[in-house]
Amino acid sequence: MAEPMKIRAQMQGDTADIKVLMNHIMETGLRKDAKTGQPIPAHHIQSVNVTVGGKVVLDAQWGYAVAKNPFLGFKVKGAKAGDKVVINWVDNKGDKRTDEAAIS
C-alpha cells in the first residue's frame, strides 16, 4: 500500500490554493535494470480525481513522464474554508490511494 499523500489547501481570497505531494515511484517502463539489462516494467499513476465539498473539480490522466513522487498544484474558485478536499489516485497496476484534508 502506498504512503499517504501530503495535502495543503489554503484559501487565498475567494480561491482555494491546493497543493498535493504523492508518493509513487512513477517508473516509465523505459529504464533498464543496471545488473540484468532487463527493462523495468512501467509502474505509474494513471488517473487522479479530486473533489472539493463533494464536487469533482479535477480529473487528470497521467502518462509515463510525470516525475517521481508527483507534485500537483491547482486552484479552485468559490471553495470555502472547511470544505473537504478528497484526492484519489489509481496506478496502472490497480494500486490506489485516497486521502483527504480540509481547506484552511
Place this chain on the structure above:
Amino acid sequence: MNQLRRTFLKSTGAAGTVALAVAAGLLKPGQVLAAEWNKSAFEAKNIADAMKGVNAAGAAKSADILIKAPEIAENGAVVPVEVTSKIAATSDIVIFVDENVNPMIADFTFSNGAEGYVSTRIKMAKTSNVTVVVKAGGKSYMASKEVKVTIGGCGG
C-alpha cells in the same frame, strides 16, 4: 520489440475502437477521456499523433497560455512546469514534451470552479519544446516553450 507489430497493434487496437466510437457519435471525446485512460494518445510516439489522440490536431496558437518552466533544467527527471490559461472557460490543460519517446505527459480536466491552472513536475529525456494544449468551449489552443535539459530523465 518488433516495431511493425507495435504499429499494427496500435493502429488496429485501442486507437481504432475509440476513433470509431467517437466517429459514430456514441461517445463524446470528453467522455472518453473521463471514462478511460487515453492509451492511444499516451502511447503515441510523436507529438502530432499524441495531439490527434486528444482531438487537438490543428490547435490554434495562443498567447493567452502561459508556461512557466526553467530555461535550463539541470535534471530532466524533475522539471517543474506551471501552466496558466487566461482563455475563458478553460476545461482542459494537456501537457506534452515534443521530444520524449511518448510525448504526452498529462491531461487535466477542470470543473466546478477549478481554474485553468496547474502546476506539476515532469520528466524530459532531452532538450525539447514543452507544448501545452488548452481546450475551451469546444476549441483547442496551443503554446510551446523550449526547455534545455543537461541530464535526461527518462533512462534508456
